[in-house]
Amino acid sequence: MRTAKLNSLKPLVTVWLLFLAAMSVFSVLGIDFSLADFIYHLQGNTWAWKDTLITQDILHKGGKWLSLAMGLATLLLLILSTTATRLKDYRTPLFYLFSATLVSALLVATIKHLVSMECPWDLIRYGGERNFIGLLDIRPPVMPASACFPAGHASAGYTWIALYFVLAATLPRWRWAGLVLGLGLGLTFGITQQLRGAHFLSHDLWTIMICWTVSFALSRFLLPPRVH
Template sequence: MSSHVRVSIGVQRFSESQWPLVALLLASVLLIGLRGDLWWTDRLYAWEGGRWSLQSHWLVESVLHVGARRVSALAWLAVLLAWLVSLVRPAWRAWRLPLGYLALAVLLATSLVSLLKSISPLDCPWDLARYGGTHAWHDLLSPGVGMPGHCFPAGHASAGYAWLALFFFFSTVRPARRHAGLLIGLGAGLVFGLAQQLRGAHFLSHDLFAAAICWCVAQGLYQRMLAQDMA
């Protein structure tokens, strides 16, 4: 492959990899700056009868919260196992670095979201007086936020959005499937996130910031580990 073709492919992939992040950031501005978070959550809360009636529902709690988190963890363990196999099987050698990238990207993304969530001053909807709780509402830009609310960004949604790294994984090993990888990460994150919104556990912007963090981690790690091999 000529250097000109390699550069063209690299520019194309770099450009298309920016659009999801741009869209997420614009949506976050609308949700926080124009209080779209409250508009959307008000409607969910009213639809559930003025209380979080789905908070303990078996589908959203047992299946889409607990069960989905376990599936994501098992998927990560499967990737880790495949990487370990690639260390001892010569036939899997070409997959070693991409699999290592995928395992590391998912782990770092979920860990970073978890760390930020642990020190976050923002509350969950169910903690707010507006939605049956006791706390006053503050947005991300509000001064004087009190004790940590441990609710931003969305930890559970990150267990789905972390798999956005599949876009870059497939860009390396099966370029034609990279958009399928993107859809897997987006789909899992959206389902996980909506389940938590229905329980009153998160605002929509919490999910979007989790997605943006996961995307940045996946893209940055790709540039460090895989992009040079594609040049």
């Protein structure tokens, strides 16, 4: 049984190889800078939308509180499932959902503090004071650390990709709605941060991959066979 579960993780290798290849092409073509240039010029060569009510207060701060509320609601339901008969059958799926969202968020946050990369607004190219140092480039020892990679705020949305897997195991006809919700929240939060100058597009793509990987891997161990 354990071997079968480990074998079910093999698709991760293929997906990650394809993703890394795509990111290499992404870097060569300079897609991050092309998009950031467009957004920056659109705002008059400044990050005019950095501190607006919608981007900063509603979508950035409000988005964090929304994701936190969803996490607490999941935890509450999980606790109730230990005593409430109606929720008993959902105990394992709820445990999976809480675990997948928590691990995804913690993993993204950990990587942010281990890997130093600048936000667009930090760069000289966009009115900042620092030069760009790529993900695989050697960072000068005197250069201050920066926690802009991967996209932390977008992860508050993309962690909920786990809804697809939990619904596929419990209410299969709703699994696509769960995926749309997770992707929709992540896209909303990610685009908001790009408009503010806080992240490049590739930062969000890495976040999606990390969150999907966690959700996929944990689903193989914590959830029963399901429709994908």
